[in-house]
Amino acid sequence: MKKGCALSFGCTGIIVILLFAVVVINFLSNVNFSFDGFSETSSDYTFDVDTLGNQPIIVADYKWKFTSTSLGRKNYKISFKILEFEVKKALAYLDEVAELSASDLNIDSKYRFDKVNYAKRTWHEIYKRIYWQSYDKFDLILKGFDKIFVDERMNDRDKLYFIISFVQNIEYNRPGGKLDILPPLGTLATRFGDCDTKALLLYILLEKANVDCVLFWSFQYKHAMLGVAINARGNYKTHTGKNYYFVETTYPNWEIGDIDPQMDDLSLWYVDDLDSDKMEIDFKYEFKEEKKMNRTTEQKENKRNEGKDSGKRDKPSPSSN
Secondary structure, rough: OOOOOOOHHHHHHHHHHHHHHHHHHHHHHHHEEEEOOOEEEEEEEEOOOOOOOOOOOOEEEEEEEEEEOOOOEEEEEEEEEEHHHHHHHEEEEEEEOOHHOOOOOOOOOOHOOOOOHHHHHHHHHHHHHHHHHHHHHHHHHHHHHHHHHHHHOOOHHHHHOOOHHHHHOEEEEEOOOOOOOHHHHHHHHHOEEOOHHHHHHHHHHHHHHHOOOEEEEEEEEEEEEEOOOOOOOOOOOEEEEEEEEEEEOOOOOOOOOOHHHHOOOOHHHEEEEOOOOOOOOOOOOOOOOOOOHHHHHHHOOOOOOOOOOOOOOOOOOOOOO
C-alpha cells in the first residue's frame, strides 16, 4: 500500500493542483462583479385625453423612475392634457354625492346602530358612484398607456407594474372637503391623492387593462388598498373563489402582496367589488360657480372634520423605502 502525499496522484500531482488553485484565486480577486446591469435612459410621452378643440385644458405632468428586469432602469415623463370641463364635471358630481342621504344611497336606517356595517354600506355606495361616473373617461387614457407598452415592448408583468408604479409615485396628500376624496380624473389633474383616492384611480386603470380588481378597506385601520386577481406571492383575501393580492398605493416600492405589519390582521379588511354590477350614472353637469382647486383651503376644511369617525380611510402606510 502506498503512503505519503496521495494515494493516486502522488506528490507532484498535489503540487500542480495547489498551484492551479492559487492562479484561479488571484484571477478572481482582480475581477469586479457588478449586479447592477441596468442602464438608465429616459422616455417622454404626451397624451390628449379628449378632443380638445378650443376648450380650456389642464396639463398634468408626471415624472418617475421605473425599474424592470427586462427593460432596465428608465426615467419616464408623461403629460396628460385633460379637458378642464371634464375635471370640473367630476368634482361637481362628487359634491352631489356628498349631499346624498342614507335613503338616497339605498341604506336601511337600521344599520346606523352598527357603526362598522353602516360605514361599509355607505362607502360602498359612494365609491361605486364615483367609480362608474369615471369609468368611461379612461378609454383614451388607457390608449396612451397602450402606446407606451408597444413602444417600450413591455411584457404583461411590466405592464402591470408600470401602471402600479405610476399610481404609487403620485404624491400622497389628503384632498379634504366633505368626503375627503377626489374622483380619479381629479387625481390625474391635481397630481395628488390619499389612499382610497389613489386606489380608485388604480382600480379603473387596471380594470381597463383587463386585470380583475377589488377595493380593500378597513374601518379599524382607517386605510384603503387595491386587490388584484393574479398569480403572486404575499398577502391576499379570497373573494368569489379568486385570490386578490394586496397592492399598496400610498408610496412607491411596495410589491404586490406587501402589507404594513401594523395592518396585517386580514380579518379587519373588507373586500369591495365595485364593478360587480354596472351602475348607470345619469348626471347633467351644471357647474353653479367657479371653484379653484385650492389644496390649502380643502385641507383646512379636512382638519375641521378630524375626529369625526365615519369610517373614512385617512391613514397611509409608511414608505417602504
